[in-house]
Amino acid sequence: MSLELYYWDGLQGRGEFVRLALEEAGADYVEVARGEPSEGLGTNAMMSIMKSRDEPYPPFAPPFLKDGDLVIAQTANILFYLGPKLNLAPSAESLRYVANGLQLTIADMVTEAHDTHHPLASALYYEDQKDAARVRAHDFIDHRIPKFMKYFERVLKQNPAGDTFMVGDALTYVDLSMFQLIDGLLYAFPRALKRFGEHYPRLAALHDAVIERPNIAAYLQSDRRIAHNEACIFRHYPELDEAAT
Known part of the structure; x- marks a missing residue:
C-alpha cells in the first residue's frame, strides 16, 4: 500500500520537508490533496480525516501521513517515523x-x-x-x-x-x-x-x-515540485x- 501524504495543494509549505524525504528515497506515495475526487482523493479527503468524529486521535492540521491504519501528524514527527523506514535516519x-x-x-x-x-x-x-x-x-x-x-x-x-x-x-x-x-x-x-x-x-x-x-534533481525539475509562491x-x-x- 502506498504511503499517503496529506497537505494543501499548491503549496510547498511544511509538506515539502516530507516530500523531499519521500522523493529522495524513491518511496511509493500518493499526495492525496492533489489527486482526483473520483479516485477518493483530493482536498475533501484530507479534510474528512481532520474533522472525523470517528477517527481516533485526528490530526489538527496538515501535513500528516497515513501508513495503513496509522496516522502521523506534525512534520518532525512524520520524519522521525519515516527516517528509519526510508534509510534516511542515523544508524545509531x-x-x-x-x-x-x-x-x-x-x-x-x-x-x-x-x-x-x-x-x-x-x-x-x-x-x-x-x-x-x-x-x-x-x-x-x-x-x-x-x-x-x-x-x-x-x-x-x-x-x-x-x-x-x-x-x-x-x-x-x-x-x-x-x-x-x-x-x-x-x-x-x-x-x-x-x-x-x-x-x-x-x-x-x-x-x-x-x-x-539524482532523485532530488529529478524531483526539482518535475511538475511534482511546487514552485515557491506568495501564498x-x-x-x-x-x-x-x-x-x-
Missing part, C-alpha cells in the same frame, strides 16, 4: 534523537520565517500588517537568521564524522530539510542573503550537494528584503 539510535532535535530547531526557524510576513495575526492579510512585517523582517534578517545559521554551521563543523552531513556520516532527512530551509530563505530574502555562502560555507555546500543528488511560508516581498542593514 542515540543519533536519531539528535536528528529529531535538529529537525525541531529547523521547525522553529520555519515558524519565524512565516511570522516575518504575518507578525500580528495569521487571519489578517499581509497587506493589513505591512508596517509590523517590516519591523519583524528587520529583526529576523539582522538577528535571527545569523543566530540560527551560526548554530547550524557549527553543528556541521563539529560533527565527529565530518562536515558533509548534519548528523553522522550519511545523508539523513535533516540534510534534506536543511536544504529546504536554506532554499526558502534564499527565495524570500535574496538581497539579505546574497553573501550566504561566504558566511556559512558548509551550509552552502550542503545545500548544493542536495540539489545534485506559502517563504514569501518574497522586496520591501521586507530591503529591511536588511
Whole structure:
C-alpha cells in the first residue's frame, strides 16, 4: 500500500520537508490533496480525516501521513517515523534523537520565517500588517537568521564524522530539510542573503550537494515540485528584503 501524504495543494509549505524525504528515497506515495475526487482523493479527503468524529486521535492540521491504519501528524514527527523506514535516519539510535532535535530547531526557524510576513495575526492579510512585517523582517534578517545559521554551521563543523552531513556520516532527512530551509530563505530574502555562502560555507555546500543528488534533481525539475509562491511560508516581498542593514 502506498504511503499517503496529506497537505494543501499548491503549496510547498511544511509538506515539502516530507516530500523531499519521500522523493529522495524513491518511496511509493500518493499526495492525496492533489489527486482526483473520483479516485477518493483530493482536498475533501484530507479534510474528512481532520474533522472525523470517528477517527481516533485526528490530526489538527496538515501535513500528516497515513501508513495503513496509522496516522502521523506534525512534520518532525512524520520524519522521525519515516527516517528509519526510508534509510534516511542515523544508524545509531542515540543519533536519531539528535536528528529529531535538529529537525525541531529547523521547525522553529520555519515558524519565524512565516511570522516575518504575518507578525500580528495569521487571519489578517499581509497587506493589513505591512508596517509590523517590516519591523519583524528587520529583526529576523539582522538577528535571527545569523543566530540560527551560526548554530547550524557549527553543528556541521563539529560533527565527529565530518562536515558533509548534519548528523553522522550519511545523508539523513535533516540534510534534506536543511536544504529546504536554506532554499526558502534564499527565495524570500535574496538581497539579505546574497553573501550566504561566504558566511556559512558548509551550509552552502550542503545545500548544493542536495540539489545534485539524482532523485532530488529529478524531483526539482518535475511538475511534482511546487514552485515557491506568495501564498506559502517563504514569501518574497522586496520591501521586507530591503529591511536588511
